[in-house]
Amino acid sequence: MTTVTHFECSRCGRRFEPGQLAARCPCGGPLLVRYNLEAVRQGWSREWLEHAPPTMWRYAPLLPASGFGTSISLGEGMTPLVRLPRIGERAGVPNLWIKDDGVNPAGSAESRAASCWFTMALQMGLSEWQAAADAVAAPALALYGAAAGLPVRLALPASASRASWLAVAAAGALADGAALGPSAEAVAGSGAWPWPYRVEGLKTLGLEIAEQMRWNPPSAILCPAGDGAGLVGIWKAFEELAAIGWLTTGPPRLFAVQAEGCAPLVDAFHHGLDRCAAWPDPRTIAASLRTPLPDADDLVLRILRFSGGGALAVSDEEMLDAAIELAQSEGIFASPEGGASLAALRRLREDGALAETDSAVLVNPASGFLYPEVFSTRFPRSAAGEQDKLGGLITPR
Numbered sequence: 001m002t003t004v005t006h007f008e009c010s011r012c013g014r015r016f017e018p019g020q021l022a023a024r025c026p027c028g029g030p031l032l033v034r035y036n037l038e039a040v041r042q043g044w045s046r047e048w049l050e051h052a053p054p055t056m057w058r059y060a061p062l063l064p065a066s067g068f069g070t071s072i073s074l075g076e077g078m079t080p081l082v083r084l085p086r087i088g089e090r091a092g093v094p095n096l097w098i099k100d101d102g103v104n105p106a107g108s109a110e111s112r113a114a115s116c117w118f119t120m121a122l123q124m125g126l127s128e129w130q131a132a133a134d135a136v137a138a139p140a141l142a143l144y145g146a147a148a149g150l151p152v153r154l155a156l157p158a159s160a161s162r163a164s165w166l167a168v169a170a171a172g173a174l175a176d177g178a179a180l181g182p183s184a185e186a187v188a189g190s191g192a193w194p195w196p197y198r199v200e201g202l203k204t205l206g207l208e209i210a211e212q213m214r215w216n217p218p219s220a221i222l223c224p225a226g227d228g229a230g231l232v233g234i235w236k237a238f239e240e241l242a243a244i245g246w247l248t249t250g251p252p253r254l255f256a257v258q259a260e261g262c263a264p265l266v267d268a269f270h271h272g273l274d275r276c277a278a279w280p281d282p283r284t285i286a287a288s289l290r291t292p293l294p295d296a297d298d299l300v301l302r303i304l305r306f307s308g309g310g311a312l313a314v315s316d317e318e319m320l321d322a323a324i325e326l327a328q329s330e331g332i333f334a335s336p337e338g339g340a341s342l343a344a345l346r347r348l349r350e351d352g353a354l355a356e357t358d359s360a361v362l363v364n365p366a367s368g369f370l371y372p373e374v375f376s377t378r379f380p381r382s383a384a385g386e387q388d389k390l391g392g393l394i395t396p397r
């Protein structure tokens with residue numbers, strides 16, 4: 001059962017009633033969900049988790065849903081935390097892991113966010129919903145909308161991969177004239193759906209890393225950051241776990257990883273700024289990193305500095321090379337975003353920001369299966385005869 005007490009503005013600290021659609025305070029600050037952590041500390045234990053469901057809803061006291069059995073779940077969460085022995089050795093960080101969120105139901109960590117969002121949408125009595133979504137989030141929103149029995153309409157960027165488009169279409173969630181023009185692409189993934197619930201869903205990624213490492217967090221977590229919700233969620237997880245006394249060591253350093261073609265956080269971080277300037281022409285193969293102005297830029301920057309982490313950008317070539325290396329050396333078919341985490345780790349090790357004795361977790365937020373066109377640039381297969389491969393088993397309608 002949830003212990004939610006209120007919503008709180010991350011900028012001015014103003015309090016609001018919980019369970020609302022608002023994502024922002026009148027001051028512009030994004031809202032965060034707050035819990036009665038003292039009640040959690042007294043009423044919940046790490047041992048209790050041994051009997052909890054193997055999904056993200058195992059952390060129900062720290063999630064906003066009103067009761068057990070009310071969640072819209074497809075089994076998201078408790079994704080593998082996999083050791084990377086070969087790549088770790090080569091990169092000079094032998095204690096290296098990847099949190100592979102590409103194995104979630106809709107192929108990405110957005111399954112967590114969508115599970116939390118649609119659970120709350122039903123609780124708040126929504127009868128339909130529409131939004132613009134990036135190519136990584138869209139399949140999760142479409143499929144979880146279907147699981148909730150809620151009519152959903154999604155507009156996708158024109159650049160959305162075929163795999164994402166087809167998942168949304170199959171779930172019956174494509175909006176009429178579904179493709180956003182290039183100028184509207186920036187809308188997708190940024191402020192399109194209630195931020196507080198998005199953060200709470202993604203928070204479970206951090207809770208799981210802590211549990212899977214037996215409450216002994218790694219020294220660093222490298223997280224791809226588009227709108228920054230994943231990074232904020234992971235930080236919030238460690239903050240709340242520290243408050244209830246479950247961590248045996250301090251929280252990890254958090255590093256935001258962006259694309260060179262869209263790096264507003266990296267720019268602001270290195271110029272010592274508290275806010276980001278909107279990135280003029282976002283360009284990268286990583287769909288979820290194409291956010292010109294993160295929703296909670298000031299909050300993300302504060303977290304990066306407070307945790308002793310940082311922000312760095314890698315090129316599209318580097319992230320694709322690294323994604324392929326993850327597949328070839330470790331058997332993980334990661335998205336370009338996941339590849340970006342590995343490319344960033346190399347950079348941090350070379351710069352001396354990480355030592356050989358550090359333990360590090362790379363976040364792979366999505367599966368490589370969502371990116372057929374991007375991987376095809378390295379592994380082309382003749383387009384002729386694509387239809388023939390079905391051997392006439394099915395006739396296109």
Ligand SMILES: [Zn+2]
Binds near residue numbers: 009010011014
């Ligand atoms: Zn405020």
